[in-house]
Amino acid sequence: MKILVVGSGAREDAICKSLLKNDDNTVFCAPGNDGMKLSGIKTISINEDEFDHLTNFVQTNNIDYTIVGPEEPLVNGIVDFFKERKLKIFGPNKLAAQVEGSKTFTKKVMADANIPTAKYREFTDLESAVEYLTVEASFPTVIKADGLAAGKGVYIVQDLNEALEVVSELLDGHKFNTKRVVIEEYLDGEEFSLMAFVDHKRFYPMPLAQDYKKIFEGDKGPNTGGMGAVCPVNNISDDIRQMAIDQVLKPFVHQLYQEGIKYTGILYAGLILTKDGIKVIEFNARFGDPETEVVLPRLKSDLSDIFVKILNHKKIAEINWETKGLNLGVFAVSKGYPQQPIFGSLGKVADFKNCPLTINFAGVRKQDDELISNGGRLYLMQTRADSLSHAQADIYQNLQRMNQENIFYRRDIGKNSI
Template sequence: MKILVIGSGGREHAIARKFVESNAVSEVYCLPGNPGMSNNGIKPIKIDITNFKDIANFARENEIDWTFVGPEIPLIAGITDFFQQEGLVIYGPSQAAAQLEGSKEFAKQIMKSANVPTADYRRFTDYQMAMDYVGMEPFPLVIKANGLAGGKGVVIAQNHSEAKHALNSFLLQHQYGTTEVLIEEYLEGEEFSLMAFIDRNKVYPMPISQDHKRAFEGDNGPNTGGMGAYCPVPQIPDDIVTMAIQKIVQPTVDEMVNRRIPFMGILYVGLILTKAGPKVIEYNVRFGDPETEVVIPRLKSDLAVVVSQLLQHKEPVLEWETEGITLGVVLAAEGYPEQPLKNIVLPGLEDFKPIVDKIDFAGVDTVKNELVTSGGRIYILHETGSDIVDAQKKVYNLMTDFEVPKTFYRLDIGYRATVK
């Protein structure tokens, strides 16, 4: 098979590398990809991810068997529908189904209809009405931009001043292009991520993971796209995961089928274990990042075969590693997430070859034959240990082997699993 992966980050690197490992696959292209992927034999193709016509032409001309979509932007823009109209095979939800991530209001409607537990909320487009509501509610409050924000459009306001600043950014300055917000009750508990392969009303869950959104140790600093993750999450009981699948994931996809917008692809459910049980924080309609980089290495099955089976509506053969813990740490450029430095010179690609199976590149490019940074998150290093402490030790030893000036990373990824 020839496979095309759409995207350029660490998530897509992890997915494409898994495809390269398959005996059923002859070539893997990643569009636009990044230079770091070439160490694994992945072929980057410089086409914009929203240029559906050129992507489809590339797939046809290169006899791609099927295309896998990594990021949310092309899915929400309708790439799956476009490919299917062109007679091309693609794995990912339709534009209508992708509203689960594209519209937080739509997601809330689905949850309400499916009786899925989540936070109470109100929707606002008017700044003053939102401020009036804030004045009547107890803090903390969760304020979300209703749209795509790269995992950063959420503010947990601890007081009136922080709420005012968030609402000003979202409704008056239209940060992230938003024109409306959701104001939710604050839920307390342990967060975790549950991803699953979905074939209409059939759910094939992956092992759960937990990421770290805040930029700095102790979950301080601004929200980011994620500074690291680990899988599985030993402090979340198996019966809670089973409950989440039965009471949340299954009713969600059943409701989508009932609405005649069946979901086909990867469903990511961000969950929080409250005193009342697991509740939904958010849906994503694709693999999470950086969760993918620690979940996919634990898949013993052939991912290319799994996706092929799903595309044929067959039950996939899924076998997961059950021993140990896989942990990944993100290296980020100074200034991330607000204004990350760019063009920081990195070690050469040759220097990274000894760890090609432990590194997923994200925000990198080549300038004058040098590997340099091009985004906030540069790469993620991951290791598997016998337990969380062993995994941390291995990863952080690896991080110190590849120290880069003008960058930073969190030193406490996985700390929640070590708290007794």
């Protein structure tokens, strides 16, 4: 098959690598990044928002189907655009992608389906938000930008002064182009991620993963797009996973269908196990990043075959996953990330080619015989091992061999999964 993957990050790198496990597949990535080329992924210089150019490429090159990695083109209607031209594309349409594009839309679906989530209020004007925070809110509390914010639009604020600063930044300064905020109760517990392939009413859950959003060890500092992930999550039992499927995934998918939303694509549930049971933090309309980089390497079935069956609405008898050991991934990011990434050399191309572990590339570009930083999150190094300690030793020894001048990484990824 000839397959196009839309996107440019480590998630898309992982999707491409999984598709290339089938030797009969040819995989293109638009726009991709220079690091992907090191493993034989064919990158195309078309940006993810250039729908006309993407469809022209698909038609000209007889692409069998397209997979969309990032959320922004999904929310902006890329699936509708392709389908109007009778082109096969994997992902939710613009209406269904509101699952991620609008937190208020998703909160309503959850309420209608009786899915447990945090209590919340929504605000479009600064004065009302300030009044609520001053009079009614308890701290810590959570403030979310209602829209896309590349994983950085969620703030856990500890006191009123911090809360007022954040809502002012969002509703007055319109950071992330925010026009509405959701203020919700702070939930305490163990967070984990559950993704599923969805085909209208049918869904196929993946193994649980856990990502690490905070920039510093011990889950300190501001949120990032993700500093690493582990799969499976050893401190979340199989019984809890089944509860998440029964109490969250199943009712949410069925509620969407009842409302006339025929969801096709990946559904991501960000969950937390509290003293009162499982609650939903968020839903996303695509593969999680960096969870994908540790989940897909555990897939034994042919990913391209899964996509084909779902696109043709055929039931999948079974999806096989690795059951032994665990997969761990750690992101190397630019120093100064997420506020002010410092750009510079990441080392010789040969250093990356010779690394014995899997590397999923994100914000990098090639200059002569070096890779140069071209974003905040640079590359994720990933391995599978029989235990967390072995996986950590493997990754951190190999990360230490890379050029350290312009990178930073957490040294405790996987710490919860003991």
